[in-house]
Amino acid sequence: MTPNQTRDLMRKAVPYARKYLKGDWGIRMSMALREMVICHFLRQPLTAQNLEILLAKGCSIRRICKHYGASRHQLLRLANE
Structure with missing residues (x-):
């Protein structure tokens, strides 16, 4: 991930932690x-x-x-390739 993508994820994570999660701030984040x-x-x-x-x-x-609409067998095949 690029630094810009990481920054965007942090900007999305803060409101998510405030609105949907409860408890200690560090754990919520x-x-x-x-x-x-x-x-x-x-x-x-x-x-x-x-x-x-x-x-x-x-x-x-x-x-x-x-x-993704895939089965477990398809994921296992993909992982083994």
Whole structure:
């Protein structure tokens, strides 16, 4: 990600943390930033690299399958290529 993309994600994460999350500010911001990063990569086309990044960031296989309309078997095939 470029610095501009990171800056944009932070700008989106702050209002998200204020509006939808409760508790300690540091924890809210880390959760909001992780969610914004996942949303950013879900907007990208599905590739093996993006799949690895999404899984590393904590996105579930179920969420990826629902978003892209793919089955788990298709994701496994993509990951093994």
